[in-house]
Amino acid sequence: MINDFEHFTPKTLKEALALLAKYGDDCKVICGGQSLLILMRQGLVSPKYIVDIKGISELSYIKDDKDGVKIGATTTHRAVEKSAVIKKKYPVLAEMETRLASVQTRNWGTIGGNVCHGDPAGDPVPVLIALNATLTVAGARGTRSIPVENFSLDYFEVDLKDGELLAEITIPPPPPRTGAVYTKFNIIESDLATVSVAASVTLGAGDGVCQDVRIALGAVAPTAIRAKKAEKVLKGKKITDALLKEAGEVAATETEPISDIYASEEYRLELVKALVPRMTKEALARAKKA
Amino acid sequence: MSDYSVIGKRVHNIDGTEKVTGSGKYTFDVVLPNMLYGKILRSPHPHAKILKIDTRRAKRLVGVKAVVTGKDTLGRKQGIWRRFPELCDEEILCRAKVRYIGDAVAAVAAIDEDTAEEALDLIDVEYEPLPAVFDPMDAIKEDAPQIHEGVELNININRHIEWGDVDEAFEKCDHIREDKFKCSSQAHVCMETHDAVASFGHNGKLEVWTSSQSSYYIQRLYADMLDMNESDIRVTNRHTGGGFGSKFELDSAQFCAAILSQKLCQPVKIVLTREEEFTATKRRTPMYYFLKLGAKKDGTMLAKEVRVITEGGAYTAMGATALYLTGFFSSFPYKYPNYRYDGYRVYTNTATTSAMRGFGAPQSTFVGESQIDMMAEDLGIDPVEIRRKNGMTPNYEVPGQAFIQSCGLHQCLDKIEEHIEKRGKLPPNHGIGVSAYGFMSGGIFNWFNTPYAFSAAVVRINIDGKVDVYTGTCDMGQGSNTTLAMICAEELGVRLEDVRMFSGDTGICPPDLGAWGSRQTLMGGNAVKMAAAECKQQLIEFTAAKMGVNIVYDLDIKDRWVHLVDRPERGVSYFDIVKEAIRGKDGVAIMGRGHYTPHRKGMISPAYSFGVQAAEVEVDPETGRYKLVNVTTAHESGTVINPVGIEGQLEGAIMMAGGYGFCEDQPMDEGKILNPSIADYKLIRSLDMPETDILEIDTYEPEGPFGAKEAGEGLTNPTAGAIGNAVYKAVGVRIYDLPITPEKVFKALKEKEKQQKKAKK
Numbered sequence A: 001m002i003n004d005f006e007h008f009t010p011k012t013l014k015e016a017l018a019l020l021a022k023y024g025d026d027c028k029v030i031c032g033g034q035s036l037l038i039l040m041r042q043g044l045v046s047p048k049y050i051v052d053i054k055g056i057s058e059l060s061y062i063k064d065d066k067d068g069v070k071i072g073a074t075t076t077h078r079a080v081e082k083s084a085v086i087k088k089k090y091p092v093l094a095e096m097e098t099r100l101a102s103v104q105t106r107n108w109g110t111i112g113g114n115v116c117h118g119d120p121a122g123d124p125v126p127v128l129i130a131l132n133a134t135l136t137v138a139g140a141r142g143t144r145s146i147p148v149e150n151f152s153l154d155y156f157e158v159d160l161k162d163g164e165l166l167a168e169i170t171i172p173p174p175p176p177r178t179g180a181v182y183t184k185f186n187i188i189e190s191d192l193a194t195v196s197v198a199a200s201v202t203l204g205a206g207d208g209v210c211q212d213v214r215i216a217l218g219a220v221a222p223t224a225i226r227a228k229k230a231e232k233v234l235k236g237k238k239i240t241d242a243l244l245k246e247a248g249e250v251a252a253t254e255t256e257p258i259s260d261i262y263a264s265e266e267y268r269l270e271l272v273k274a275l276v277p278r279m280t281k282e283a284l285a286r287a288k289k290a
Numbered sequence B: 001m002s003d004y005s006v007i008g009k010r011v012h013n014i015d016g017t018e019k020v021t022g023s024g025k026y027t028f029d030v031v032l033p034n035m036l037y038g039k040i041l042r043s044p045h046p047h048a049k050i051l052k053i054d055t056r057r058a059k060r061l062v063g064v065k066a067v068v069t070g071k072d073t074l075g076r077k078q079g080i081w082r083r084f085p086e087l088c089d090e091e092i093l094c095r096a097k098v099r100y101i102g103d104a105v106a107a108v109a110a111i112d113e114d115t116a117e118e119a120l121d122l123i124d125v126e127y128e129p130l131p132a133v134f135d136p137m138d139a140i141k142e143d144a145p146q147i148h149e150g151v152e153l154n155i156n157i158n159r160h161i162e163w164g165d166v167d168e169a170f171e172k173c174d175h176i177r178e179d180k181f182k183c184s185s186q187a188h189v190c191m192e193t194h195d196a197v198a199s200f201g202h203n204g205k206l207e208v209w210t211s212s213q214s215s216y217y218i219q220r221l222y223a224d225m226l227d228m229n230e231s232d233i234r235v236t237n238r239h240t241g242g243g244f245g246s247k248f249e250l251d252s253a254q255f256c257a258a259i260l261s262q263k264l265c266q267p268v269k270i271v272l273t274r275e276e277e278f279t280a281t282k283r284r285t286p287m288y289y290f291l292k293l294g295a296k297k298d299g300t301m302l303a304k305e306v307r308v309i310t311e312g313g314a315y316t317a318m319g320a321t322a323l324y325l326t327g328f329f330s331s332f333p334y335k336y337p338n339y340r341y342d343g344y345r346v347y348t349n350t351a352t353t354s355a356m357r358g359f360g361a362p363q364s365t366f367v368g369e370s371q372i373d374m375m376a377e378d379l380g381i382d383p384v385e386i387r388r389k390n391g392m393t394p395n396y397e398v399p400g401q402a403f404i405q406s407c408g409l410h411q412c413l414d415k416i417e418e419h420i421e422k423r424g425k426l427p428p429n430h431g432i433g434v435s436a437y438g439f440m441s442g443g444i445f446n447w448f449n450t451p452y453a454f455s456a457a458v459v460r461i462n463i464d465g466k467v468d469v470y471t472g473t474c475d476m477g478q479g480s481n482t483t484l485a486m487i488c489a490e491e492l493g494v495r496l497e498d499v500r501m502f503s504g505d506t507g508i509c510p511p512d513l514g515a516w517g518s519r520q521t522l523m524g525g526n527a528v529k530m531a532a533a534e535c536k537q538q539l540i541e542f543t544a545a546k547m548g549v550n551i552v553y554d555l556d557i558k559d560r561w562v563h564l565v566d567r568p569e570r571g572v573s574y575f576d577i578v579k580e581a582i583r584g585k586d587g588v589a590i591m592g593r594g595h596y597t598p599h600r601k602g603m604i605s606p607a608y609s610f611g612v613q614a615a616e617v618e619v620d621p622e623t624g625r626y627k628l629v630n631v632t633t634a635h636e637s638g639t640v641i642n643p644v645g646i647e648g649q650l651e652g653a654i655m656m657a658g659g660y661g662f663c664e665d666q667p668m669d670e671g672k673i674l675n676p677s678i679a680d681y682k683l684i685r686s687l688d689m690p691e692t693d694i695l696e697i698d699t700y701e702p703e704g705p706f707g708a709k710e711a712g713e714g715l716t717n718p719t720a721g722a723i724g725n726a727v728y729k730a731v732g733v734r735i736y737d738l739p740i741t742p743e744k745v746f747k748a749l750k751e752k753e754k755q756q757k758k759a760k761k
């Protein structure tokens, strides 16, 4: 049973921030409601006030700027999936969206809501980590920016203080000779990930050496994580199958998976070992073609 | 017999438009004046004594109209095996003891659902937790807690089936295999949860609208539990949003709504939540299976011995039937000259296990079809060949048990063999597994103890020639109203759109046992056909008299034209004849009655359908993840009444049985189901569906209406076995416990790798 609450529908970011400042702790932001309503129905969250930001048009956009592509926090998954700019510059992001839930959920759910929900099994965050995205958080006293990989703190906990909102996601322009991929392992298509892997590989000019690599993993720790040690195995080298295998093994040591009804801890580790090499190899292939 | 004008045509369900537009009314949609809403309080303990229930705080809540507990009932126990009082063991509202997490202890009626739910929190129940037992293997131990008083070793029921001399036959076998399997549970996951609106009037009569598969059973069970006359209870089944075996026993929504309504003389509606649906209704029976199979070198199977221990859960329900049928269908679809089955159903402190589509046969088919493939491999025989060698044929008697008239198993095997050949050489890590099965067309058993015919129908022709069919059968979404309307239209010689169905309403329809055990096409169909034939006979008699035809001529009606069979152009309009005939009968509508009860058809069923399925999977050997690529089914169900209906059954069955084989499960912790939501309970969805194909084999069942027989549940039987066999073909690992999850495949692959390494050393 959902508790009674007061519902506000601010039309501007300023109004929203004012409401958040006023109601503080008793208040919760809602956007698409695809995650929050589930928690409320289960009685896990019972806010007295709800600030509904879905109608704030100034937060819904996809802009192509010189310092990257900017996505407003209330942009729906579906809008990201269908965006021509995203498809062209970060095809991996659009591909990820096609496997996120169902069209109905993507029509309502927002990329900002997803990131703020802090689900370690969420799809967008690993991809955004691999793409080196930055978040812009707005508060009563102005804005601050934070790399997406530092934003998630724990299970369903993100670095937002009372009165703050996520306003924007910025993805820097992809460096030349870069390929990025994402996959999630799940039992039922379009379901949440049992394990997910995003990888981005940047090759040096003409030498085929891995100049940069970013590997992000979902559903194997309290937050989505970056497998930095695994990246080190590959960085500055010519990627071989043996190195990839090693990277997979190393990545597994960086995780702290749990056992649940969908998969055991050991199986999740094995999936990391299998999927990290496979996805990094795919990213490499894309980088070669880029 | 292709001169049918209605049968065999591709038609959409007659209620399809209502349903897809959302205008069709389900019990969920029923709203009555002064209606209250009910909620049920359930036990959080798997096993506990109820020391005290204090409802005073709840009763004081504004908006609450009544709170009831077991004390407000007659204290009777319901059970669908009514011939055996000791198997009627479920109070529904528990008085002294709860036996699983979800057992009902109290119910509230209030002005709205929120108030009712709030009131549940205000009911104080004092429990004394008792030691509990969850696994049947533990429950049969000497020192296990006793779940039902006086039931030793918690053995609820045991069944024995035997023919031939099994022990002697094993001596003659060249090869014997012994294998152990475990079959998991499965939830029905109907779109419409269990629900009921019960209205007890000041006239002392009870009217109930409910989502059900058998209005007659519900009516009768109400009569037992409330000590009322059957005829003072009217149960109406509107559109039903799925049943799959979950909706033909009196359930907590129905019972609590009635008890509350009885107290208040006001209608009360209870709709179970999805969580209650998962945790506090019944489910498919998990089974431990021990198989011993013996064969000659040439693949002739001489003997089979089967031992089964099932997880019964808290109460008997239809579990006793599942226990029997899994034993009977363990012999299917083969001619074992020697066969022995011993099955034990064991009470546990878990949600009750009962009927679910396939009714014990998906379990027996998974284990049996897995083992027969292993036997074939041991003997170096092709899997299709070993099935051909031992498969049932027409006019076969299962010794002392059943007589099989029509049987197209061998044609199905041929078709599947062709299909496999056509797929050609498969890409790496692909495999095709086959699985053969059979199923019944309705049960002959009468443990329910009905004094009525198993099926009955009344057909009435109105002055405008339109036809009303009254039958106690229930359309739960499987399309039986369409099938029965087609049978009526064909028999009577009118068009499908001339027929209107009134079904599942005990107030106006003759009793019928309802929609379970795949009985409605054959049994309900025979009753409807007979009633329609009686109407037709009256029209023909009248026409013969009116036309003054020579006595040597036969008359018939086809497509609204009453005519001489040998000279079809000589005839009269059906509509004109109806008008005149009614006038001639002093204004009484034309009526016909029909009924059907199987006689001299053995102990199980009047007819059996058969099929063979081939499932193709693609396995990712690095993760164990596999995809269902293609599922092709060669299928025979006698005359096909409606091809669209069969395709719907097939696709639905692959979704359900594929889920059973691949991912559906109800993991528990100390009796608590851990995934009681659609988010957590993994079902195959549209994106996961393989490509499916059906190869229909032409057969004719003499006992069925126009030669038709079962086409509903049987299709749920083969898939898990076919998947298991396909995974084995693809990557060489055998999974013995359902569901065959990628993680299990992965672990088996690792184990195999280890063994191979060891062998090399």
Ligand SMILES: Cc1cc2nc3c(=O)[nH]c(=O)nc-3n(C[C@H](O)[C@H](O)[C@H](O)COP(=O)(O)OP(=O)(O)OC[C@H]3O[C@@H](n4cnc5c(N)ncnc54)[C@H](O)[C@@H]3O)c2cc1C
Residues within 6 Å of the ligand: A028, A029, A030, A031, A032, A033, A034, A035, A036, A037, A053, A073, A074, A077, A099, A100, A101, A102, A105, A108, A109, A110, A111, A112, A113, A114, A115, A116, A117, A121, A122, A123, A124, A160, A164, A165, A166, A167, A190, A191, A192, A193
């Ligand atoms: C059936 C179903 C399937 C799903 N499958 C997937 C899946 O496969 N993969 C996946 O990743 N996700 C999945 N989800 C989750 C869902 O798509 C996202 O979590 C959802 O899009 C969140 O967005 P929202 O706008 O609905 O957020 P809401 O539910 O409105 O909010 C979620 C949380 O974020 C906070 N919040 C929202 N916006 C902001 C903001 N701008 N600033 C600060 N805080 C904010 C809210 O307070 C709340 O705590 C699924 C959901 C459903 C219902």
